[in-house]
Amino acid sequence: MSGAALAIDGLRKTYANGVTALCGVDLNIAAGEVFAILGPNGAGKSTLINIVAQVTAKSAGRVAVMGVDIEAQPQLAKRLVGVTPQEIALDPFFTVRELLINHAGYYGVRKPGPWVDELLQRLDLAKHAHKRTRELSGGMKRRLTVAKSLVHQPPLVILDEPTAGVDVALRHGLWSFIRELHAQGSTVILTTHYLEEAQELAGRVAIINQGALAACDRTENLLADFAARRVEIQWKGENGAAPDVIPVGLQWDAGACRLHGELATDAVSELMRWAGERACQIADLRLEPPRLEDVYLHLTSGAAATAGKQQQEARHAG
Numbered sequence: 001m002s003g004a005a006l007a008i009d010g011l012r013k014t015y016a017n018g019v020t021a022l023c024g025v026d027l028n029i030a031a032g033e034v035f036a037i038l039g040p041n042g043a044g045k046s047t048l049i050n051i052v053a054q055v056t057a058k059s060a061g062r063v064a065v066m067g068v069d070i071e072a073q074p075q076l077a078k079r080l081v082g083v084t085p086q087e088i089a090l091d092p093f094f095t096v097r098e099l100l101i102n103h104a105g106y107y108g109v110r111k112p113g114p115w116v117d118e119l120l121q122r123l124d125l126a127k128h129a130h131k132r133t134r135e136l137s138g139g140m141k142r143r144l145t146v147a148k149s150l151v152h153q154p155p156l157v158i159l160d161e162p163t164a165g166v167d168v169a170l171r172h173g174l175w176s177f178i179r180e181l182h183a184q185g186s187t188v189i190l191t192t193h194y195l196e197e198a199q200e201l202a203g204r205v206a207i208i209n210q211g212a213l214a215a216c217d218r219t220e221n222l223l224a225d226f227a228a229r230r231v232e233i234q235w236k237g238e239n240g241a242a243p244d245v246i247p248v249g250l251q252w253d254a255g256a257c258r259l260h261g262e263l264a265t266d267a268v269s270e271l272m273r274w275a276g277e278r279a280c281q282i283a284d285l286r287l288e289p290p291r292l293e294d295v296y297l298h299l300t301s302g303a304a305a306t307a308g309k310q311q312q313e314a315r316h317a318g
């Protein structure tokens with residue numbers, strides 16, 4: 001498992017209440033990657049992150065951070081990772097600077113001052129450094145939580161929904177900060193519900209559903225493997241009349257007088273023939289490549305999701 005920034009093998013978690021949050025996840029994230037973990041609410045993303053951060057105990061499996069097994073060398077493994085949790089919990093009585101310096105002390109960092117100043121600068125917190133944390137706005141607290149996780153300069157940075165509930169400008173600020181961290185050699189793992197964020201930042205994406213890995217690949221490969229096109233046809237039927245034949249896979253929206261839906265790539269030539277025969281009734285026709293959102297929805301809902309979970313459970317059975 002050495003060589004990877006994060007190596008996860010057969011990770012399982014069943015909570016005391018009997019809920020199985022992870023049912024045998026394997027994941028290998030190379031040093032220097034920006035990697036996104038996507039999945040619906042309750043998929044198991046935070047459980048996975050909390051196990052890596054050693055705030056939740058795993059039920060089975062192995063986890064190594066920068067080649068260090070979290071069970072064999074828990075203290076060393078803890079120092080190699082900085083986790084920004086989803087929940088913001090900051091001591092209200094410390095100032096921003098005090099909080100960061102104290103937190104650095106927790107990791108045994110000597111003379112943290114210059115790096116704390118740099119973090120305050122880069123996360124746009126310098127002018128709030130003297131304020132008590134209870135005086136900060138939600139967005140400032142979010143940035144401080146990010147700074148706190150980086151104060152010991154870990155090589156692996158994990159951000160659990162870093163942009164949840166933050167405004168657009170701050171989101172873009174955090175994106176450029178993540179790019180800077182990456183450019184400086186950090187490995188960054190983030191979870192997000194914003195698919196465009198994953199597409200924008202991450203080289204590779206994992207989709208977790210019901211505690212199982214539904215996909216893990218480069219975004220462009222996930223899109224290339226998804227053999228479907230989005231179709232939208234504006235129709236000029238007289239008095240709003242529907243087309244005589246509706247191509248399989250498309251739906252008729254009478255109010256907007258249009259056909260729309262998803263079409264398998266190998267059915268496109270058939271659609272073109274259908275459209276050619278009705279050219280004078282078509283005002284507009286658009287065929288769009290799939291988006292990460294389409295792949296995500298396909299993998300996390302219905303039959304594809306159930307099949308993926310069963311496959312993974314079978315692989316890890318026993």
Ligand SMILES: Nc1ncnc2c1ncn2[C@@H]1O[C@H](COP(=O)(O)OP(=O)(O)OP(=O)(O)O)[C@@H](O)[C@H]1O
Pocket residue numbers: 015016017019020021039040041042043044045046047048086
């Ligand atoms: N401490 C806990 N005790 C019992 N069950 C838990 C606990 N924490 C999480 N769970 C359950 O484990 C499952 C996975 O939860 P988790 O928080 O890991 O999902 P998530 O993918 O991070 O969701 P979200 O996107 O909503 O943050 C859910 O069914 C959740 O209810």
